[in-house]
Each structure stands twice: as structure tokens, then as C-alpha cells.
Amino acid sequence: MADMKNMGSALAAQFRDLDGRHPGQWPLAPRLLCGVGAFVAVLALGWYAYWSDQLETLDLGAQQEQKLKEDYKSKVQQAINLDGLRKQKELVGQYVATLEKQLPNKAEMDALLSDINQAGIGRGLQFELFRPGQVVVKNYYAELPIDIKISGNYHDIGAFTSDIANLPRIVTLNSMNLAGGKDGSLTLDAVAKTFRYLDLEEVAAQRQAAGKKPGAKK
Numbered sequence: 001m002a003d004m005k006n007m008g009s010a011l012a013a014q015f016r017d018l019d020g021r022h023p024g025q026w027p028l029a030p031r032l033l034c035g036v037g038a039f040v041a042v043l044a045l046g047w048y049a050y051w052s053d054q055l056e057t058l059d060l061g062a063q064q065e066q067k068l069k070e071d072y073k074s075k076v077q078q079a080i081n082l083d084g085l086r087k088q089k090e091l092v093g094q095y096v097a098t099l100e101k102q103l104p105n106k107a108e109m110d111a112l113l114s115d116i117n118q119a120g121i122g123r124g125l126q127f128e129l130f131r132p133g134q135v136v137v138k139n140y141y142a143e144l145p146i147d148i149k150i151s152g153n154y155h156d157i158g159a160f161t162s163d164i165a166n167l168p169r170i171v172t173l174n175s176m177n178l179a180g181g182k183d184g185s186l187t188l189d190a191v192a193k194t195f196r197y198l199d200l201e202e203v204a205a206q207r208q209a210a211g212k213k214p215g216a217k218k
Contacts, residue, residue, distance in 0.1 A: 104169050104196045109144065112169050112194055116146070119163040125152040128187070137198065137205075145174075146192040151185050160188075170195050 078085070104112050113132065120127055129149035136143040150157065157178070164171050176190040 104194075108169075109194070109196055112167075112171070112196075113146070115167055115169070116148075116164065116171060116192060116194075119167070120148075120150050120160050123152065123156040123160045123163070125150045125156055125160055140198065142196050142198055144194045144196070146194070148192055149187065149189050151181065151187045153184075154186055157186055157188050164192065 117127065117130060127148070127150055129147055131147045133145040133147060136145070150160065152160075161173060164173060172193045174191045174193055176188060179187050179189070181187060
């Protein structure tokens with residue numbers, strides 16, 4: 001215990017009367033402590049001035065590396081499934097082509113209206129009304145409603161609705177109302193709707209109208 005006390009006293013004595021003395025003339029203990037303090041200060045300054053930015057850059061690089069690895073795995077998986085994706089694309093293309101064939105263009109609408117009329121006449125039905133309405137332009141297509149009123153027997157009217165459903169172009173019957181007559185015949189009131197492609201002018205008008213809407217992106 002005496003030795004430890006003597007060592008403590010000797011160490012404390014080295015820190016006395018340092019004022020006014022050049023650091024090079026300080027005893028060993030103060031000089032070592034000063035050196036350690038300077039080393040720690042240099043480390044702290046280096047951390048804040050240089051190493052922290054470097055570590056942040058390394059962290060960003062690690063995140064980018066992980067993202068690239070995930071992208072690579074995704075692309076490898078796509079490459080493995082490439083044949084299947086090509087087949088799916090081909091099937092989708094065929095399906096879209098089939099649907100496109102069911103939509104006439106503007107020039108073909110008269111022929112479609114004639115087909116609807118002939119479907120009724122061919123079944124021996126009497127048209128009391130066949131009145132195309134105003135074309136309703138949607139985002140990607142135009143819709144033409146036709147008010148129709150036909151009379152005939154039950155089986156012929158049923159066959160007519162079946163013929164309409166089997167037309168090569170899309171035609172739907174809406175708001176149907178079937179009423180019986182005094183002579184035993186039936187009268188069908190309905191709205192037949194046909195659909196067609198938009199022509200280039202209509203597409204341009206739709207885009208222009210969309211661009212003028214409030215909040216539309218420029």
C-alpha cells in the first residue's frame with residue numbers, strides 16, 4: 001500500500017508547477033497524457049471531417065449494391081420465364097385482335113345498322129321504330145344507341161335477340177320491354193347499342209379535351 005501511495009504521490013507531483021514551462025520540459029506523465037489527448041482530438045476531427053462522409057458513402061454504396069442484386073435476380077427470373085412470357089404476349093395479342101375485329105370503324109357503321117335491320121326482317125318481324133340516337137364518345141370508343149320497336153310472335157322475337165347476340169360485331173340490347181298485343185302478337189321496345197373505333201379526329205379531340213380539364217398534367 002505504501003508503494004502504491006508513493007507512486008500516486010510521485011505521479012501527482014509530475015503535474016505540479018507546469019504553468020510557464022515549455023511542454024517539451026514537462027515530466028513524462030503530462031507529456032504522455034497530452035499526446036493521448038492530441039491523438040483523440042485528431043481522431044475526432046478526422047471522424048467528423050472525413051470518415052463520417054466516407055462511411056455514409058459506403059452505406060449508400062451497399063444499398064445500391066443490394067438494389068442491383070435484386071434487379072439482377074428479377075431479370076434472371078424473367079429470362080428464365082422468357083418463353084412463357086412470349087407465349088402469354090402472343091395469346092394476349094390474339095385476344096386483342098379478336099376483340100378489335102368486333103368493333104367496326106366509322107365507315108362500317110352503316111353496314112352494321114343494316115345487319116341489325118336485316119336480322120329483324122329475316123325473322124318476319126315488323127319494325128315500328130328504328131331510330132339511331134346521338135353518338136356518345138368515350139375514352140377509347142364511340143357508342144351508338146338505337147331505339148327499336150318490333151312486333152311479331154314470341155319465337156321470332158326470341159330468335160331475333162339471339163341473332164343480334166351472334167352478330168360478328170358487338171351489339172347489345174338494353175332497356176328491353178316486352179308487351180302483348182290484342183291479336184296475340186308481342187311488341188319489343190329496346191335500345192340496341194353498337195360500338196365502334198374512334199377515328200383520328202375524334203382521338204385528337206379527346207386528347208385535347210383531356211388536356212383542358214382542371215388539374216390535367218401538361
